[in-house]
Amino acid sequence: MMDYMPQTSVMNFLNEVSGSFPSAISLASGRPSDRFFNRLDPQALLNALVVYERYSAGDHGGGQVHSQLLQYGRTAGIISEIVAQQVRSDEGVPARTDRVLITSGCQEALAVCLPALCPEPSDVLLVCNPTYVGTTGAAAATRVAVSALRNSELGIAEAVEFAVLQLCRQGRRARALYLIPDFDNPTGRVLGTPARRDILQVCDRHRIIVLEDNPYGQFRYEGDAIPPMAALDEAGSVIYLSTFSKTLAPSLRVGAAILPETIFGDAGACRVLWEDLVQRKSFVTLNTSQITQAIVAGLLIEQGVSLRDWIRPALDWYRTNRDVMLCQLNRVFSPFADQIRWNRPCGGFFLTLDLPFRFGAESVDECARRDNVIVMPMSFFALDNSQDYRIRLAFSAVTPEQIRTSVTGLGRYVARRLGRELPSLVGG
Amino acid sequence: MMDYMPQTSVMNFLNEVSGSFPSAISLASGRPSDRFFNRLDPQALLNALVVYERYSAGDHGGGQVHSQLLQYGRTAGIISEIVAQQVRSDEGVPARTDRVLITSGCQEALAVCLPALCPEPSDVLLVCNPTYVGTTGAAAATRVAVSALRNSELGIAEAVEFAVLQLCRQGRRARALYLIPDFDNPTGRVLGTPARRDILQVCDRHRIIVLEDNPYGQFRYEGDAIPPMAALDEAGSVIYLSTFSKTLAPSLRVGAAILPETIFGDAGACRVLWEDLVQRKSFVTLNTSQITQAIVAGLLIEQGVSLRDWIRPALDWYRTNRDVMLCQLNRVFSPFADQIRWNRPCGGFFLTLDLPFRFGAESVDECARRDNVIVMPMSFFALDNSQDYRIRLAFSAVTPEQIRTSVTGLGRYVARRLGRELPSLVGG
Numbered sequence: 032m033m034d035y036m037p038q039t040s041v042m043n044f045l046n047e048v049s050g051s052f053p054s055a056i057s058l059a060s061g062r063p064s065d066r067f068f069n070r071l072d073p074q075a076l077l078n079a080l081v082v083y084e085r086y087s088a089g090d091h092g093g094g095q096v097h098s099q100l101l102q103y104g105r106t107a108g109i110i111s112e113i114v115a116q117q118v119r120s121d122e123g124v125p126a127r128t129d130r131v132l133i134t135s136g137c138q139e140a141l142a143v144c145l146p147a148l149c150p151e152p153s154d155v156l157l158v159c160n161p162t163y164v165g166t167t168g169a170a171a172a173t174r175v176a177v178s179a180l181r182n183s184e185l186g187i188a189e190a191v192e193f194a195v196l197q198l199c200r201q202g203r204r205a206r207a208l209y210l211i212p213d214f215d216n217p218t219g220r221v222l223g224t225p226a227r228r229d230i231l232q233v234c235d236r237h238r239i240i241v242l243e244d245n246p247y248g249q250f251r252y253e254g255d256a257i258p259p260m261a262a263l264d265e266a267g268s269v270i271y272l273s274t275f276s277k278t279l280a281p282s283l284r285v286g287a288a289i290l291p292e293t294i295f296g297d298a299g300a301c302r303v304l305w306e307d308l309v310q311r312k313s314f315v316t317l318n319t320s321q322i323t324q325a326i327v328a329g330l331l332i333e334q335g336v337s338l339r340d341w342i343r344p345a346l347d348w349y350r351t352n353r354d355v356m357l358c359q360l361n362r363v364f365s366p367f368a369d370q371i372r373w374n375r376p377c378g379g380f381f382l383t384l385d386l387p388f389r390f391g392a393e394s395v396d397e398c399a400r401r402d403n404v405i406v407m408p409m410s411f412f413a414l415d416n417s418q419d420y421r422i423r424l425a426f427s428a429v430t431p432e433q434i435r436t437s438v439t440g441l442g443r444y445v446a447r448r449l450g451r452e453l454p455s456l457v458g459g
Numbered sequence: 460m461m462d463y464m465p466q467t468s469v470m471n472f473l474n475e476v477s478g479s480f481p482s483a484i485s486l487a488s489g490r491p492s493d494r495f496f497n498r499l500d501p502q503a504l505l506n507a508l509v510v511y512e513r514y515s516a517g518d519h520g521g522g523q524v525h526s527q528l529l530q531y532g533r534t535a536g537i538i539s540e541i542v543a544q545q546v547r548s549d550e551g552v553p554a555r556t557d558r559v560l561i562t563s564g565c566q567e568a569l570a571v572c573l574p575a576l577c578p579e580p581s582d583v584l585l586v587c588n589p590t591y592v593g594t595t596g597a598a599a600a601t602r603v604a605v606s607a608l609r610n611s612e613l614g615i616a617e618a619v620e621f622a623v624l625q626l627c628r629q630g631r632r633a634r635a636l637y638l639i640p641d642f643d644n645p646t647g648r649v650l651g652t653p654a655r656r657d658i659l660q661v662c663d664r665h666r667i668i669v670l671e672d673n674p675y676g677q678f679r680y681e682g683d684a685i686p687p688m689a690a691l692d693e694a695g696s697v698i699y700l701s702t703f704s705k706t707l708a709p710s711l712r713v714g715a716a717i718l719p720e721t722i723f724g725d726a727g728a729c730r731v732l733w734e735d736l737v738q739r740k741s742f743v744t745l746n747t748s749q750i751t752q753a754i755v756a757g758l759l760i761e762q763g764v765s766l767r768d769w770i771r772p773a774l775d776w777y778r779t780n781r782d783v784m785l786c787q788l789n790r791v792f793s794p795f796a797d798q799i800r801w802n803r804p805c806g807g808f809f810l811t812l813d814l815p816f817r818f819g820a821e822s823v824d825e826c827a828r829r830d831n832v833i834v835m836p837m838s839f840f841a842l843d844n845s846q847d848y849r850i851r852l853a854f855s856a857v858t859p860e861q862i863r864t865s866v867t868g869l870g871r872y873v874a875r876r877l878g879r880e881l882p883s884l885v886g887g
Contacts, residue, residue, distance in 0.1 A: 042534070042741065068529045073512070076750065077505040084501070101496045101708040106470070135563050135712070138745045146600065168742035172574065174602050280529040284748040313470065314596035315743060317566045320712040320751050322504065
């Protein structure tokens with residue numbers, strides 16, 4: 032366990048690399064694929080807006096709705112009911128309308144929740160190591176201390192227990208735990224139901240709020256869905272973060288923080304937290320654009336308040352991409368099977384590749400320049416040097432052909448680093 | 460001078476009062492008038508989006524533009540050039556494209572700038588007293604210490620000088636000064652050019668950054684415009700905050716923070732600050748919705764990149780409202796001329812009324828219940844009890860008839876509080 036050190040912007044670095052080597056294929060970007068955005072052409076956005084306005088006019092009366100949409104509005108958002116319904120239906124989370132705080136993307140939910148959950152200088156946010164940089168960044172920006180859980184065979188619950196004790200000795204207190212249980216960014220890891228229950232139990236015992244971030248949960252390529260921690264939560268310890276960036280489009284900048292009915296059994300404490308979050312949001316962005324909120328709600332209404340059918344083409348595309356990537360990794364790296372390993376994620380946008388050598392910023396550069404592929408060093412997401420030998424590969428924003436070509440390029444790079452030759456079968 | 464104490468949400472209180480007395484007229488809300496929003500019907504928003512896409516396609520090529528709009532995008536925004544042009548043309552600020560950070564409304568600019576300018580616990584933000592609650596709120600949310608300038612006949616520059624000395628004795632340092640030089644919220648006050656120059660000189664000497672917030676500057680009802688402080692700034696001490704909430708619509712949630720070319724003559728320091736602000740913004744909202752950015756840019760392009768013609772009907776409306784309010788204040792309060800005073804703002808949405816008695820939350824309630832008018836106690840914007848005898852009256856979101864009726868209602872309330880009778884001429 033070590034404390035968080037602010038890092039230079041990962042995005043900036045990658046943008047610079049992309050700018051310098053425009054012909055390199057990027058396996059670094061975890062963006063959703065553009066190829067389904069044609070369903071959101073300008074006319075479709077307008078239609079969605081009008082659909083929401085008609086729906087909303089039931090309550091408020093015709094022409095007034097659009098005028099109200101253009102004004103300052105409710106801080107907690109205007110589409111909580113529809114979002115609650117969608118999250119219940121698609122993600123199995125028992126969301127209550129009056130506990131859904133609409134945010135300007137999930138990033139704002141983090142920027143609002145972290146300082147609210149960790150108000151004292153001795154309060155600490157626990158994170159996995161590696162973890163999503165937006166979370167450690169939001170913590171740094173709001174002056175919230177971060178501690179990384181140690182990586183142990185015994186799992187996260189045990190690591191939380193250990194961290195609580197260590198912090199206690201320093202006069203500090205773990206207040207929140209940030210987790211992506213489904214298809215983690217950056218690792219692609221999924222937590223099973225027993226692990227989720229264990230974590231909930233430990234967090235309940237120590238009064239630690241779990242911030243369950245679930246941007247990828249709907250992108251499962253095989254096997255049965257595992258209930259989100261918010262659905263397993265009996266104590267009132269999970270704040271669930273939802274987003275439309277991966278299902279609809281990032282540019283809508285609409286997400287949500289969904290509170291449980293009580294905080295550790297205390298309904299009053301939950302009301303207090305809710306009001307604190309709403310007030311903090313008002314001081315960050317006043318309210319989320321009601322135009323983009325209305326577009327999201329309109330699209331949801333058109334889809335029967337479920338995105339299951341909407342995301343199917345993307346789901347199939349991502350599954351194919353994952354399969355192509357796994358297959359090509361197998362082809363390219365089978366000669367190095369003793370030295371190179373990777374996981375087989377059953378959903379999400381990412382997988383982790385373990386290398387027998389350090390892979391840092393200079394490696395990104397060389398790999399882009401000589402082998403035409405940009406990958407993400409796992410160390411960019413790490414809070415210590417434990418991730419220096421790993422990289423993250425994203426398969427969401429590329430085509431199968433690009434995956435084949437770029438994984439082959441990565442193979443050439445690895446072979447060169449290892450002073451070995453890449454078998455000719457993958458030389459193309 | 461005293462330190463900021465977090466206050467309960469003003470908005471919540473006013474919403475509750477409005478909810479309890481729905482027939483009361485609100486002079487509390489500083490919203491822009493809805494009556495010109497018909498120019499922004501759904502079709503107009505779509506047109507603006509398409510206008511921007513056609514404009515942008517020049518650089519990027521046809522169909523790709525919309526697809527890029529829907530993706531994650533540049534943290535600093537995609538419409539900096541157009542906004543820089545508009546701010547130069549309409550507000551006389553020498554904005555450079557590469558120094559325009561697009562934000563999710565001006566509130567986010569505050570949430571990003573305050574902790575960047577005041578990174579150390581000993582760093583202090585100076586504010587006028589009273590001041591905009593969103594600023595003290597953003598400071599509280601980002602754990603930035605605030606000190607209120609003392610109100611003295613000698614003016615703001617002298618008060619800054621005094622505050623710097625006092626803070627220095629406490630081992631603290633003033634790092635930034637928040638100001639609305641044009642038609643201040645909440646007071647309606649305008650700073651003349653000499654006062655602006657004095658403040659700039661003092662701030663330059665003490666290396667204090669001026670955060671010049673200018674939401675109302677374009678709403679001047681008479682007299683010549685006074686150059687914004689950013690236009691008078693020779694040292695590199697002004698960050699200029701711009702917004703489209705009052706000129707176009709609040710719901711677009713698009714604003715901007717515009718940096719000078721140097722920070723106190725140091726171009727390198729300015730680059731460092733710029734990068735810090737961009738990184739902080741990425742941790743608050745990643746980027747501002749590119750859909751609403753594109754709508755703003757499209758509207759600006761349609762208007763020849765100036766909002767002067769666009770705002771004219773609203774300007775005339777607000778001017779009339781101000782005149783009606785001043786006239787009705789004169790009629791209603793002439794019998795109390797010795798006890799009640801108000802300013803005559805030459806622009807903006809607000810004026811200040813000085814009363815001979817305390818006006819707090821319970822007064823708001825009584826005034827709403829018995830006299831059908833909701834006003835804003837100035838103490839809601841204050842950092843001490845110096846504003847307990849004042850109220851803020853907003854004339855932007857009401858009709859002339861509502862102004863006449865509500866000011867008369869306020870007159871009845873005041874007469875009752877003073878144990879006097881309201882002359883019958885205004886009894887209607």
